Amino acid sequence: MATSTHTSEVKDKAEDTLKKTQDAGNSVLQKGKEVANAAYETGQAAVSAAGHAVDSATQSAGRGVKSAADSVRNMGPQSGMLGSATEGVAGALESTGDYLADKGVSGMAGDMTDLIRKNPVTAVLIGVGVGFLLARATRS
Numbered sequence: 001m002a003t004s005t006h007t008s009e010v011k012d013k014a015e016d017t018l019k020k021t022q023d024a025g026n027s028v029l030q031k032g033k034e035v036a037n038a039a040y041e042t043g044q045a046a047v048s049a050a051g052h053a054v055d056s057a058t059q060s061a062g063r064g065v066k067s068a069a070d071s072v073r074n075m076g077p078q079s080g081m082l083g084s085a086t087e088g089v090a091g092a093l094e095s096t097g098d099y100l101a102d103k104g105v106s107g108m109a110g111d112m113t114d115l116i117r118k119n120p121v122t123a124v125l126i127g128v129g130v131g132f133l134l135a136r137a138t139r140s
Contacts, residue, residue, distance in 0.1 A: 055104040062100030069093035 069090045076086030103111065116123040 051106070055106065058104050058108075059101045062097045062102070064097070065093055065100060066097030069097060
């Protein structure tokens, strides 16, 4: 009977050790999940902050372009052919500034995506042309 008691004690100790090992493994797994989740949330926050900074910079650039449009309009000739050209340039600058200030980078990316979807062949040809020009420019 002593052997049976001893075997039972060894079995109990083995089961206890197995349980403790499983608990430790689950604890490590849980801590790993928590660390991964915290890293993901930190990454998301960084991306969000960067996106806000880029949008803010784009809006600031839009205001700068609109200011340049006002300067062109005020400093350039007001009448005649040059006055018409000045007004055309100022109008183009102003609409560009409005677009930058209103849309931001995310809006511009959406517009670019829509444009590529509507004109895929043209987009590919432009991409090939730009790639060719970049290759020529970097070769020398």
